[in-house]
Amino acid sequence: RHHTDRFMCKKLGHGSNYGGQPFTLAQQTHLPISIVEEFQPKYFAAFPAHQRWQRRIADELYQRGYLVSLMGRKRWFHGRRNDPATIREAIAYDPQSSLADIVNRAMLRLWMSPNFPILVANDHDALTFTYPEDEEDSIVPALHAALPERIELKNGRVLSIPYDCKTGWNRGDFDPDKNPEWLKDCHSTD
Numbered sequence: 001r002h003h004t005d006r007f008m009c010k011k012l013g014h015g016s017n018y019g020g021q022p023f024t025l026a027q028q029t030h031l032p033i034s035i036v037e038e039f040q041p042k043y044f045a046a047f048p049a050h051q052r053w054q055r056r057i058a059d060e061l062y063q064r065g066y067l068v069s070l071m072g073r074k075r076w077f078h079g080r081r082n083d084p085a086t087i088r089e090a091i092a093y094d095p096q097s098s099l100a101d102i103v104n105r106a107m108l109r110l111w112m113s114p115n116f117p118i119l120v121a122n123d124h125d126a127l128t129f130t131y132p133e134d135e136e137d138s139i140v141p142a143l144h145a146a147l148p149e150r151i152e153l154k155n156g157r158v159l160s161i162p163y164d165c166k167t168g169w170n171r172g173d174f175d176p177d178k179n180p181e182w183l184k185d186c187h188s189t190d
Contacts, residue, residue: 058087075093102149164185166184
């Protein structure tokens with residue numbers, strides 16, 4: 001409708017990653033169910049590892065009744081282990097839990113560091129800071145460099161999730177005509 005094709009594909013892909021079914025995704029996106037039913041087979045054909053991962057999670061849940069996240073957090077699931085709702089909850093558990101843990105670790109590290117700006121909010125997958133405007137040129141690059149958390153994986157691999165930065169006078173989205181002082185993307189070269 002008023003969103004781009006890219007945005008809608010991203011929304012459908014994200015929902016599909018978490019086990020979303022065509023009827024539910026159609027309701028959430030306000031798209032005809034036929035579009036979702038056409039999208040999902042193509043998406044999973046392009047990214048087959050997602051369904052393998054979903055099956056592995058469902059198998060672990062069924063066998064043990066609990067999952068352990070990437071960050072080592074253990075969670076028991078008390079619903080029926082073969083219930084699709086419980087399986088969807090289990091599929092979402094590690095990505096959501098681990099992301100929150102990673103952001104919280106970065107937040108704590110920055111909060112304990114001297115000379116960092118005031119932490120205003122933790123929004124699950126984002127942190128909001130306030131600082132004097134005249135110090136922005138030094139603070140924003142320092143924050144951006146200090147945020148990534150390196151997580152050691154198997155076989156010597158490392159996971160490091162990059163952060164985007166936005167700056168502005170409030171937390172709305174930037175619009176040059178209606179809201180010129182709101183958040184806009186900030187790059188280290190700005």
